[in-house]
Amino acid sequence: MPAVMAGPRTALAVRGLSKTYAGHLALDSLFLQIRTGEIHALLGGNGSGKSTTIKILAGVVPADPGGEIVLGGEDPVGVHDWTPAKAHAAGLRFVHQQPAVFPELSIAENLALGAEFPRGAGGRVDWRALNARTAELLERYEIHASPKTPLAALRAADRCRVAIVRALQDRDDADSGVLVLDEPTAALPAAEVEHLLDALRGYAEAGQTILYVSHRLDEVLSVADRVTVLRDGRKVDTVEADGLREADLIEMIVGRPLDRVFPAPPVETTEDAAMTIRGLRGGPLHGIDLTLRKGEVLGIAGLLGSGRSELLRMLFGAYAVDGGSVTLDGEDYEPTSPQAAMKAGVAYVPEDRQADALLCGESVRHNLTAGQEASYFRKFLYRHRLERSDAHRSIGDFLIRVVSDTQPVETLSGGNQQKVVMARWLRRRPKVLLLDEPTQGVDVGARAEIYQLIRRATEQGTSVILVVSEPEELAHASDRVAVLRGGRITTVVERPIDAHKLTELMNAAPPNVGEASP
Amino acid sequence: MTTRSRPRPETAVDDMPAQRAGDPAVVATDVPVVVQTEEPPARSAASTVGAFGGRVLRQYSLVFLLVASFVLYSTWGKTSSVFLTGDSLRVMVAGQAVIGVLTLGILVTMVAGNFDLSVGNIAGLSQIMTATLYAKHGWGLWPGIIAGIVIGGFVGGINGVLVTVLRVDPFIITLGTASAILGFIDWYTKDQSIVNGIPAGITNFGRDNFLGVPDIVWVLALVALVIYYLLEHTPYGRNLHAIGSNRAAARLLGIRVERSIAIAFVINGIFAGIAGVLMLARAGAGNPQIPPTLALTALAGAFLGAASFKVGRLNVPGTIVALLFLAVNITGLQYAGVANWINEMFTGLSLIFAIALAAVLSKERTVKKTRKTA
Numbered sequence: 001m002p003a004v005m006a007g008p009r010t011a012l013a014v015r016g017l018s019k020t021y022a023g024h025l026a027l028d029s030l031f032l033q034i035r036t037g038e039i040h041a042l043l044g045g046n047g048s049g050k051s052t053t054i055k056i057l058a059g060v061v062p063a064d065p066g067g068e069i070v071l072g073g074e075d076p077v078g079v080h081d082w083t084p085a086k087a088h089a090a091g092l093r094f095v096h097q098q099p100a101v102f103p104e105l106s107i108a109e110n111l112a113l114g115a116e117f118p119r120g121a122g123g124r125v126d127w128r129a130l131n132a133r134t135a136e137l138l139e140r141y142e143i144h145a146s147p148k149t150p151l152a153a154l155r156a157a158d159r160c161r162v163a164i165v166r167a168l169q170d171r172d173d174a175d176s177g178v179l180v181l182d183e184p185t186a187a188l189p190a191a192e193v194e195h196l197l198d199a200l201r202g203y204a205e206a207g208q209t210i211l212y213v214s215h216r217l218d219e220v221l222s223v224a225d226r227v228t229v230l231r232d233g234r235k236v237d238t239v240e241a242d243g244l245r246e247a248d249l250i251e252m253i254v255g256r257p258l259d260r261v262f263p264a265p266p267v268e269t270t271e272d273a274a275m276t277i278r279g280l281r282g283g284p285l286h287g288i289d290l291t292l293r294k295g296e297v298l299g300i301a302g303l304l305g306s307g308r309s310e311l312l313r314m315l316f317g318a319y320a321v322d323g324g325s326v327t328l329d330g331e332d333y334e335p336t337s338p339q340a341a342m343k344a345g346v347a348y349v350p351e352d353r354q355a356d357a358l359l360c361g362e363s364v365r366h367n368l369t370a371g372q373e374a375s376y377f378r379k380f381l382y383r384h385r386l387e388r389s390d391a392h393r394s395i396g397d398f399l400i401r402v403v404s405d406t407q408p409v410e411t412l413s414g415g416n417q418q419k420v421v422m423a424r425w426l427r428r429r430p431k432v433l434l435l436d437e438p439t440q441g442v443d444v445g446a447r448a449e450i451y452q453l454i455r456r457a458t459e460q461g462t463s464v465i466l467v468v469s470e471p472e473e474l475a476h477a478s479d480r481v482a483v484l485r486g487g488r489i490t491t492v493v494e495r496p497i498d499a500h501k502l503t504e505l506m507n508a509a510p511p512n513v514g515e516a517s518p
Numbered sequence: 519m520t521t522r523s524r525p526r527p528e529t530a531v532d533d534m535p536a537q538r539a540g541d542p543a544v545v546a547t548d549v550p551v552v553v554q555t556e557e558p559p560a561r562s563a564a565s566t567v568g569a570f571g572g573r574v575l576r577q578y579s580l581v582f583l584l585v586a587s588f589v590l591y592s593t594w595g596k597t598s599s600v601f602l603t604g605d606s607l608r609v610m611v612a613g614q615a616v617i618g619v620l621t622l623g624i625l626v627t628m629v630a631g632n633f634d635l636s637v638g639n640i641a642g643l644s645q646i647m648t649a650t651l652y653a654k655h656g657w658g659l660w661p662g663i664i665a666g667i668v669i670g671g672f673v674g675g676i677n678g679v680l681v682t683v684l685r686v687d688p689f690i691i692t693l694g695t696a697s698a699i700l701g702f703i704d705w706y707t708k709d710q711s712i713v714n715g716i717p718a719g720i721t722n723f724g725r726d727n728f729l730g731v732p733d734i735v736w737v738l739a740l741v742a743l744v745i746y747y748l749l750e751h752t753p754y755g756r757n758l759h760a761i762g763s764n765r766a767a768a769r770l771l772g773i774r775v776e777r778s779i780a781i782a783f784v785i786n787g788i789f790a791g792i793a794g795v796l797m798l799a800r801a802g803a804g805n806p807q808i809p810p811t812l813a814l815t816a817l818a819g820a821f822l823g824a825a826s827f828k829v830g831r832l833n834v835p836g837t838i839v840a841l842l843f844l845a846v847n848i849t850g851l852q853y854a855g856v857a858n859w860i861n862e863m864f865t866g867l868s869l870i871f872a873i874a875l876a877a878v879l880s881k882e883r884t885v886k887k888t889r890k891t892a
Binding site for chain 2 (some may be wrong): 370381382
């Protein structure tokens with residue numbers, strides 16, 4: 001491989017970066033050159049080495065000796081000398097996947113912790129100056145909140161934006177250095193993603209170099225100048241984004257063509273209703289009418305905050321219902337608790353895997369059988385052996401890659417964690433499966449397997465309500481898509497489903513803005 | 519070293535570092551390695567052995583320390599003459615019975631992510647109430663014992679209801695009940711010990727041996743078995759683990775979180791009541807002065823126990839080893855001529871050590887977690 005020249009137009013170059021984790025090569029001699037003022041996307045599945053690369057650049061993970069990092073026209077620095085302080089001094093700014101923001105503190109305090117508190121007389125914190133500066137930043141980034149708002153009061157999307165603002169706050173006039181964004185849009189709704197991407201383009205035009213890591217290929221294609229794809233710790237290629245198609249990227253990432261990623265649509269779905277929802281109200285929902293057919297995947301298209309998550313939670317008895325009726329298999333269904341919903345044969349995979357689904361610290365086995373322990377308890381004995389063989393079967397059935405069923409679940413990759421959560425519910429053969437963002441933080445390969453699992457479940461008679469933010473993915477994975485806007489279902493789109501049309505329908509201004517909800 | 523055949527098969531290969539993290543399990547279990555569509559990750563034998571060694575070292579470090587301290591006090595000139603005698607060992611282990619029962623009881627609430635700082639005072643209350651029922655109200659042996667246990671469960675129930683209904687930090691609630699109990703005991707007993715009228719049956723039980731082992735140590739062993747069964751071999755125990763791991767997820771799994779926690783406090787209280795009865799049996803008199811460090815010692819034992827066997831997880835065998843470790847060292851140091859203050863000093867330092875260790879272990883876990891996202 002030819003050595004990368006650090007010319008004047010190179011903002012950042014890495015040469016021969018490797019990382020071994022206990023005998024396993026997570027990153028294999030990576031060469032990367034990022035030009036000044038470009039948005040350079042770094043793509044790859046879980047385990048491809050992109051997060052490792054970023055952690056090495058940030059100085060938080062030591063690379064194997066031998067590699068070099070070159071910033072601007074400066075002298076190369078050996079990776080063994082690289083520290084977070086050096087990375088910061090060199091102008092590298094990071095916003096990580098799970099940004100280290102402090103939910104209990106105000107926005108102003110969060111920003112000040114990224115820079116410093118302005119001081120007044122006697123070294124006291126000058127809150128007025130801090131709040132003024134914060135207000136200015138919030139306005140520039142169009143975050144509608146007061147500087148004193150605690151971060152916890154913001155939705156996840158805005159928290160993420162504050163983290164980005166925090167990283168950028170002291171470099172708004174700098175054209176040196178590199179802004180590194182690790183999955184910044186993972187929790188953002190489509191409208192805000194676009195807003196953020198616009199801002200990033202603006203920065204790039206002003207000379208800011210951006211290294212952009214994302215799972216979302218459409219974003220990458222829309223924002224990046226060049227794309228580097230990693231697979232299994234090695235660089236597949238660096239290519240110009242111009243003229244590149246999503247299918248090309250998927251093929252580079254996964255190493256197989258697109259038509260094998262999303263399974264073919266099912267043969268047919270019956271007209272029989274598995275679940276009928278009439279006038280369901282509560283929270284942001286003002287009267288939902290929806291029929292779920294047996295064996296279908298019914299997608300719900302809606303922006304974050306449209307009430308899509310609340311709808312699923314209501315159907316699972318985990319969110320207060322104000323009115324309306326639901327039937328399940330023709331019988332009245334009024335779940336007042338998750339227990340009742342589960343008993344009726346409804347399953348729910350929540351949006352936030354870490355916060356609401358995984359039992360971290362517990363084994364894969366326990367995570368798989370969680371909630372069903374009572375079925376292994378007979379005659380005052382816990383049937384561990386039966387539980388283990390069931391867990392093994394589930395691990396095989398649901399394509400979960402583990403070393404052992406006793407390993408803690410948090411040691412699995414994101415995709416496999418999600419498959420554990422899916423398996424936990426699918427092994428019960430639910431009548432209705434409610435899925436909220438089942439592929440969040442999951443790479444393309446595992447995503448394909450998750451959709452395979454969903455298809456297999458529908459073939460066995462499960463009906464699925466699916467919430468996914470990405471219109472492209474929703475269009476591919478659903479048999480029909482209901483558009484949720486203004487607390488109501490506005491349209492149901494039948495196959496063939498066009499992703500662009502979905503985006504339009506989701507974002508269109510509500511027709512009856514002034515209408516009072518009944 | 520990594521010898522991987524190139525090119526890799528055409529599947530998205532999930533994250534190898536994660537598999538590394540679970541590595542020791544490969545050695546430990548005969549469970550088949552489930553890896554689809556790809557060759558198993560290549561590993562050097564040396565690193566596998568190293569990981570295995572590291573795991574054993576960590577899992578059993580407290581056991582090694584226990585054995586080492588035992589050997590030390592058995593051979594050290596200052597202590598060897600008294601330490602390794604039947605009587606000395608019996609006294610040492612019997613001295614751990616009360617605190618042991620408290621510690622095992624507190625595990626039940628701690629597994630579900632709660633604390634109970636009032637266990638020591640609950641035990642004290644049961645002790646003094648049982649003594650009073652015997653001495654002043656002429657209750658029989660068994661009714662008195664049962665009353666002591668029921669009182670413990672009742673106070674535990676109050677804790678549980680306050681924690682789950684008010685949804686206040688159990689730390690604060692139980693600190694409050696602990697103080698209230700002390701006040702009640704002071705008022706009720708007028709700070710008078712109850713020396714006369716304790717049935718011989720109970721005082722003998724506190725002194726007698728069965729098969730060379732003190733009766734109350736048998737009780738401790740029985741309690742350990744019951745708690746072990748409850749926490750690891752019943753759906754209820756597994757639910758408590760789930761609640762402790764992720765309360766929101768537990769709720770969405772249909773686990774009745776509040777009810778389970780309230781019951782955990784009742785169980786905790788019941789075992790504190792049993793500890794109270796054992797206190798009375800050992801002392802032979804009702805004492806209104808409750809040792810202030812009981813709950814802290816129980817916490818130290820539980821945390822220290824989480825550092826062995828199932829590392830990072832509160833567990834019964836680890837707790838037993840931790841209790842023995844504390845007992846051997848405190849007794850040994852006392853025999854060596856160190857004054858009584860060593861008791862509280864050693865317990866306090868062990869608690870800090872255990873918590874620091876837990877912090878380090880959880881940090882290691884986060885490191886593994888971040889590796890996973892590579």
